[in-house]
Amino acid sequence: MGRNPCCSKDEGLNRGAWTAMEDKLLTDYVKTHGEGKWRNLPKSAGLKRCGKSCRLRWLNYLRPGIKRGNITQDEEELIIRLHNLLGNSCLYRWSLIAGRIPNRTDNDIKNYWNTTLRKRLQKDNPMSSNLKKEENPNPKTQQLNQHPFKKMNTNSSCVIRTKATRCSKVVISQQQLKPIVAPPPTSVDHVINDNNKPVETEPLLLPFVSKEVHSDDLDLGLDFMMDFKMDDFNLFSDLLHVDFSQSLENNSTISSSDNKGYLCPKSDHIDDQTFLLSDDSLYGWDFQSITNLTQSEFDWV
DNA sequence: AAAGTTGTCAACCGCGCTAAT
DNA sequence: AATTAGCGCGGTTGACAACTT
Structure with a gap:
């Protein structure tokens, strides 16, 4: 009954940072066979990693087109707005937010929020973690306030879809x-x-x-x-x-x-x-x- | 220059949902 | 219908870098 286990913990699997060779093995395998079936992937690809780890590495780092670092002001505004809307108690929050920001992963958004935005917003307004629109006189922001999501091309192929429904x-x-x-x-x-x-x-x-x-x-x-x-x-x-x-x-x-x-x-x-x-x-x-x-x-x- | 502090982010962990049996 | 395990998620950790004293 049920599925076969993904991987047992006593197989001597590698942990920690990925090597360039491991990245290459994973990338080559996914390019050839596509994403998914993570359970069988490590064995087939010749990796001594848990399937879960492979999935994470691919989605957050190796997948083509991922933008890293240097969150733009537009992206930042969008993160703040979406975070304001979805709040703290929403399951799938980060994936939903990331799904609306082209080429960004949920991990990236989450890290940026936790390390940068949260602190800054708390500093700007100790009484509230949310950003009030009046506090930002930036013309770009005002434009965004009028049509906050019109600028997004929802049909863009670079939008990362999540399964969060x-x-x-x-x-x-x-x-x-x-x-x-x-x-x-x-x-x-x-x-x-x-x-x-x-x-x-x-x-x-x-x-x-x-x-x-x-x-x-x-x-x-x-x-x-x-x-x-x-x-x-x-x-x-x-x-x-x-x-x-x-x-x-x-x-x-x-x-x-x-x-x-x-x-x-x-x-x-x-x-x-x-x-x-x-x-x-x-x-x-x-x-x-x-x-x-x-x-x-x-x-x- | 060295030590301490802070920031960044990749990776891990554990949980809930859901598909597979 | 019940059980089990995979997947996908948010939270957290820890290594490393950058900055400050």
């Missing part, structure tokens, strides 16, 4: 959430009328809201928790670019499944199962786009 449990502290929570809608008619057109005066719903959130949570001072599901988006920036008002106008809609909100593609929309929750599981947020969250005045934790 969701970002669970982004926690927004109660203190920061309260000012932006609108009253929950009471029925579907408040958002979509008989012609399946949105009622513009009503707040839009932010999808991906966890079912765990209830109105009582707000009263009790609990944190707000969100589940981001990436399944319907090719890249993280696709999600960030979604204009929910546009989606509604195009007869796409937000549906509910298992008490979680989803943005449905146009083709799948409108049936008996497609509705906006009318109970206290979801809250209307007057956001035109989730992109706005990255520019929010509120701190994300």
Whole structure:
């Protein structure tokens, strides 16, 4: 039952820094046979390394096109914004961030954050680890504030994709959430009328809201928790670019499944199962786009 | 110039998710 | 359905470099 073990620990495997010869063996093997199947790779490639170590070496160092060091200002801004959005409690945070920064690895981003950015941001603003947009008068930054992800070419082949498809449990502290929570809608008619057109005066719903959130949570001072599901988006920036008002106008809609909100593609929309929750599981947020969250005045934790 | 401190980053570790059986 | 192990992830470590005293 189960798989065969990757490698036993008593095989006298090499550890520590990789030699040039080991790098060459690994590179040649991957170029010939492709990535994956890391379990069998060391033996086939003639390496005395654990498959896990080989994978790490390839992904973080040997893979073609990887940029090393010298994080640019644009990259830095993006890291900060994405970190603000995803917060500290999000699994797959670094891989998601790295997936949006061309030719950078999650390890690279993580190292840069831990060694440079975190210290600098704490120094700049001891009360918050996040960067406020007002604090940076750089024209480049201001441009980024207007269209923070427009500059990214989402179809670029140099974007490193990760397998991270969701970002669970982004926690927004109660203190920061309260000012932006609108009253929950009471029925579907408040958002979509008989012609399946949105009622513009009503707040839009932010999808991906966890079912765990209830109105009582707000009263009790609990944190707000969100589940981001990436399944319907090719890249993280696709999600960030979604204009929910546009989606509604195009007869796409937000549906509910298992008490979680989803943005449905146009083709799948409108049936008996497609509705906006009318109970206290979801809250209307007057956001035109989730992109706005990255520019929010509120701190994300 | 030497010693101490700080910064960088490759590599390791352990855990959770998920595919394989 | 249950079990097992591989994969992929974030956190951490430690070696080395750069800088400061």
